[in-house]
C-alpha cells in the first residue's frame with residue numbers, strides 16, 4: 671500500500687503554513703471510514719459482480735485508485751480488502767467491479783450474499799496506478815479494474831488515441847466488460863484466452879512473441895495489473911525489449 675498518491679492527490683503547491691494544515695487534513699481523511707449503502711448489484715460475468723454504492727460527500731479519487739472495503743455487518747467490519755473504483759470521480763455514485771471467490775469464506779464470498787440496501791465501509795483512497803501518457807495497458811483477469819476507470823476517463827475526455835489494451839483471461843466467459851472496451855477502443859482492445867482454444871480471440875499467454883508482434887513502440891508507457899507472476903514476467907520481458915523501468919507502471 672502506498673500513501674504517496676493520496677498526498678499527491680490532495681497536494682499541490684502550498685505555502686508552508688498551509689502545507690501543515692493540509693497534512694493534518696490528509697491524516698484525518700486517511701483515518702476516515704464512510705458507510706455507504708449499496709444501490710444496485712449486477713452480474714458482469716459468471717463470477718464478477720458490479721456494486722453501485724452511494725458516494726460520501728467530499729470523497730474524491732483519481733482513476734486507477736483503490737480503497738480498503740469491508741462489509742458493514744457484525745463479524746465483517748474489520749475484514750478489509752482493497753478494491754478499485756471503476757466509476758469516475760465526477761460520478762454521483764461509487765462503482766466497484768469485484769471477482770467473487772466462492773471457494774472459501776472470505777470477503778468476496780460474503781459480498782456475493784449482499785443485497786441492495788446493505789452497507790459497505792470505504793476508507794481513504796490510495797494506489798500507484800496512475801495514467802501518465804499514451805501506451806499499453808496489460809491486464810490479467812480481475813487486474814483489469816484500474817484500467818476500467820482510466821480507459822473510461824480517457825474516453826470521456828476524447829483522449830484515448832495512442833492507447834492499446836491487451837487483456838488476458840482463462841476463458842471467453844471470464845472477459846470483464848468486453849463490449850464496453852471494444853466500443854471505446856475498437857481494434858485497440860486485444861483479447862487473448864489461455865485455457866481453451868478460441869477462433870474469436872487470440873490464444874495463449876502474453877509473452878515475448880505476443881509483445882513483439884503487438885507493440886509498435888517500446889518507448890511508450892506500459893500499465894500492468896494482474897497476478898504477481900504475470901507482472902514479474904511482463905517486467906522482465908519489457909526490460910529485454912527496451913522499455914524503460916520508469917515507463918512501466920504497476921501497483922507497488
Ligand SMILES: Cc1cc2nc3c(=O)[nH]c(=O)nc-3n(C[C@H](O)[C@H](O)[C@H](O)COP(=O)(O)OP(=O)(O)OC[C@H]3O[C@@H](n4cnc5c(N)ncnc54)[C@H](O)[C@@H]3O)c2cc1C
Pocket residue numbers: 736751752753754755766767768769770771773774775776777778779797812815816921
Ligand atoms: C490495490 C488492489 C486493488 C484491487 N482491486 C480489485 C478490484 O477492483 N476488484 C477485484 O475483484 N479484486 C481487486 N483486488 C483483489 C482483491 O482485493 C482480492 O480478490 C480480495 O481481497 C479477496 O478477498 P477474499 O476475502 O474473498 O479472499 P482472500 O483475502 O484471498 O482470503 C481470505 C482468507 O481466506 C484464506 N484463503 C484464501 N484462499 C483460500 C481457499 N481456497 N480456501 C480456504 N481459505 C482460503 C486466505 O489465506 C485469507 O486468510 C485488488 C487488490 C489490490 C491489491
